[in-house]
Amino acid sequence: MKPATSHSRLTRRRVRWAWVFLAPMLLVLALVAGWPLLKTIAYGFTDASLINPEAAQFVGVDNFSFLLQDPYWWASVWNTVVFAVVSVFLETVLGLIIALALNAQFRGRGGLRAAILIPWAIPTVVSAQMWNWMFNDVFGVINHMLMSVGLMQHPIAWTASPDTALLSIILVDVWKTTPFMALLLLAGLQMLPKECYESARVDGVHPLTVFFRITLPLLKPALMVAIIFRLLDALRVFDLVYVMSGNNRDTMSMSVYARQQLIDFGDLGFGSAASTLIFAIIALFTVVYLTVARVGREQ
Amino acid sequence: MATVAQLRWKRAKRIVSRVAFYGLLLVIAVYTIFPFYWAIVSSLKSGSDLFEVEYWISQPHWDNYVAVFREQPFGRNILNSLFVSVSTVTLSLALALAAAYAIGRVQFRGRMLLMFVILGVSMFPQIAVLSGMFELINTLGLYNNLLALSFSYLIFTLPFTVWVLTTFMRELPKELEEAAIVDGASPLTIVTKVFMPLMGPALVTTGLLAFIAAWNEFLFALTFTLSSEMRTVPVAIALTSGASAHELPWGNIMAASVIVTVPLIILVLFFQRRIVSGLTAGAVKG
Numbered sequence: 001m002k003p004a005t006s007h008s009r010l011t012r013r014r015v016r017w018a019w020v021f022l023a024p025m026l027l028v029l030a031l032v033a034g035w036p037l038l039k040t041i042a043y044g045f046t047d048a049s050l051i052n053p054e055a056a057q058f059v060g061v062d063n064f065s066f067l068l069q070d071p072y073w074w075a076s077v078w079n080t081v082v083f084a085v086v087s088v089f090l091e092t093v094l095g096l097i098i099a100l101a102l103n104a105q106f107r108g109r110g111g112l113r114a115a116i117l118i119p120w121a122i123p124t125v126v127s128a129q130m131w132n133w134m135f136n137d138v139f140g141v142i143n144h145m146l147m148s149v150g151l152m153q154h155p156i157a158w159t160a161s162p163d164t165a166l167l168s169i170i171l172v173d174v175w176k177t178t179p180f181m182a183l184l185l186l187a188g189l190q191m192l193p194k195e196c197y198e199s200a201r202v203d204g205v206h207p208l209t210v211f212f213r214i215t216l217p218l219l220k221p222a223l224m225v226a227i228i229f230r231l232l233d234a235l236r237v238f239d240l241v242y243v244m245s246g247n248n249r250d251t252m253s254m255s256v257y258a259r260q261q262l263i264d265f266g267d268l269g270f271g272s273a274a275s276t277l278i279f280a281i282i283a284l285f286t287v288v289y290l291t292v293a294r295v296g297r298e299q
Numbered sequence: 300m301a302t303v304a305q306l307r308w309k310r311a312k313r314i315v316s317r318v319a320f321y322g323l324l325l326v327i328a329v330y331t332i333f334p335f336y337w338a339i340v341s342s343l344k345s346g347s348d349l350f351e352v353e354y355w356i357s358q359p360h361w362d363n364y365v366a367v368f369r370e371q372p373f374g375r376n377i378l379n380s381l382f383v384s385v386s387t388v389t390l391s392l393a394l395a396l397a398a399a400y401a402i403g404r405v406q407f408r409g410r411m412l413l414m415f416v417i418l419g420v421s422m423f424p425q426i427a428v429l430s431g432m433f434e435l436i437n438t439l440g441l442y443n444n445l446l447a448l449s450f451s452y453l454i455f456t457l458p459f460t461v462w463v464l465t466t467f468m469r470e471l472p473k474e475l476e477e478a479a480i481v482d483g484a485s486p487l488t489i490v491t492k493v494f495m496p497l498m499g500p501a502l503v504t505t506g507l508l509a510f511i512a513a514w515n516e517f518l519f520a521l522t523f524t525l526s527s528e529m530r531t532v533p534v535a536i537a538l539t540s541g542a543s544a545h546e547l548p549w550g551n552i553m554a555a556s557v558i559v560t561v562p563l564i565i566l567v568l569f570f571q572r573r574i575v576s577g578l579t580a581g582a583v584k585g
Contacts, residue, residue: 010480011406014405014486015405015406015407017401017405017486018400018401018402018405018407019401019407020486021397021398021400021401021486021490022397022398022401022402022413024394024397024398025394025395025397025398025457025461026398028394028453028457029417029420029453029457029458031435032428032432032450032451032453032454032457033420033423033428033454035431035435036428036429036430036431036432036434036435036454037423037427037428037431038431039430039431039434039435040427040428040429040430040431043430043431043434050433053434097323098327101320101323101324101327104320106320106321106324108324112324112327112328113571114568114571115328115331115332116327116331117567117568117571117574118331118332118335118564118567119331119334119335120567121511121560121563121564121566121567122335122560122563122564123514123515123532123533123536123559123560123563124515124517124533125515125517125533125534125536125537126338126533126536126556126559126560127334128537129536129537129552129553129556130334130335130337130338130553130556131334133337133338133341133549133552133553134334134337136549138350139349139350139352139549141337141352144352175330175331175334179331180578183575183578184578187575232422235424236424236425236426238425238426238517238518239517239518239533239537242517242521242537243517243537254426255424255425255426255518258426258429259426259429259518259522262429262430262433263522268430271429271430272430272431275424275426275427275428275429275430276427278424278426278427279423279424279426279427282422282423282424282427283419283422286419286422289422290415290418290419
């Protein structure tokens with residue numbers, strides 16, 4: 001027997017086995033992701049109701065044209081975009097500051113790195129409730145603090161007032177997710193070459209110049225991936241918004257809007273159309289993310 | 300030569316920047332820890348003490364902790380969450396280990412495409428599958444059943460575990476497998492006898508991260524369960540209500556929050572290093 005043929009036979013056998021090993025995973029993925037997604041898209045073109053989905057009639061693009069005319073849908077899109085952009089921006093800035101601080105040598109560094117994992121570990125629903133309590137208009141500690149240092153004269157109904165409701169939600173998200181950002185950026189910082197810093201230090205370059213001229217450009221790929229990763233996550237936000245202000249129109253995100261149509265109003269067709277549109281928006285972002293990630297890896 | 304004044308100025312500058320740096324560290328620590336500290340303090344106040352802002356408690360009261368279990372099926376909710384998370388993570392790890400071996404160790408066509416599909420699924424917004432999933436669960440007769448959650452959670456635990464285990468699997472040396480192949484071991488033996496022991500740490504990390512994700516899930520748990528006995532912990536905490544809409548039992552909510560968070564924090568602190576490496580493997584290397 002020639003070694004070459006035995007080798008290729010072995011390879012063929014391995015490939016066959018590989019597909020056997022992949023089959024259960026692919027089957028489950030098709031069942032929990034593929035099928036429900038196709039079903040949702042299909043429902044989007046019908047007038048299906050939650051109570052009796054079998055009686056659904058095909059209605060073409062009616063749901064989508066209604067959706068695009070609904071000011072509440074556009075309000076939810078706007079809320080989601082504001083939420084995503086503002087919270088990811090704040091998380092990036094704060095995350096970068098924390099990552100830079102943790103990258104320095106000091107006593108108690110391990111302890112602080114452990115401490116910043118706490119907000120990340122706390123379930124979103126729990127952090128929403130914790131902050132709801134802190135934001136409470138009458139008994140909340142935040143109003144108490146701000147009033148006792150004289151920054152405010154009167155208590156604010158943070159989560160109820162239309163002016164501050166979305167801001168409160170953003171602040172909670174920033175608190176919860178900054179650690180994740182900081183850890184990703186810290187991992188990026190620790191991979192940077194040490195030589196650049198040595199020579200900059202010898203030349204006596206100002207630390208801020210070092211940051212903007214050396215650190216930031218080198219960190220850019222890691223930063224881009226982290227930002228897009230977080231943006232994708234923020235665009236589908238549901239639990240934080242729902243727990244902090246329910247189906248309130250002032251803060252409603254796209255996911256909250258779609259779920260209200262689907263479950264609370266029982267409008268399976270219309271809600272599915274909204275879900276499909278959200279999927280399309282996020283799919284578009286995902287394509288961007290994959291492209292950026294691939295470009296980053298090739299560099 | 301530097302004059303005395305210049306030296307002094309330099310030293311003063313160094314001291315100021317040190318103080319500023321430690322000040323920054325203190326601010327970071329207080330910012331991250333205070334909200335949870337406040338939840339603990341609030342949960343240990345009883346009666347009207349809860350409505351006084353007091354940063355320190357001299358006399359802890361455990362009334363809220365007792366009330367959580369007496370006034371609602373919170374013990375049952377914890378068991379529900381444990382059942383759902385453990386079952387979905389076990390199933391994901393088993394499916395993902397086999398898949399990761401195939402993707403990570405065997406060269407075949409369509410491998411890259413497969414990885415992109417898996418990464419794509421991990422980006423799925425849960426809302427996009429909600430109505431299809433709702434119908435599927437009703438068809439299977441699983442509405443208001445915990446199995447509906449174990450099943451539907453696979454949509455986010457499975458792509459994540461496959462992705463991370465594949466990255467780990469790729470890094471193992473080639474020689475390991477070659478020796479086993481020469482000995483004529485079957486692929487099944489290779490996975491269970493050669494790779495599984497080596498993948499131990501990776502399985503723990505990935506499993507833990509998937510467990511946290513399942514434990515925290517809210518949208519499916521809210522939508523696919525109805526009775527308070529079937530609720531998982533996040534739903535129970537979100538839907539805790541008092542005598543009226545304006546009288547939420549904050550003491551109970553804080554106690555429940557502390558109960559479910561303390562074990563999680565202990566786990567995370569214990570597996571700190573692994574979690575950080577797992578998170579970065581999932582995100583940055585992607």
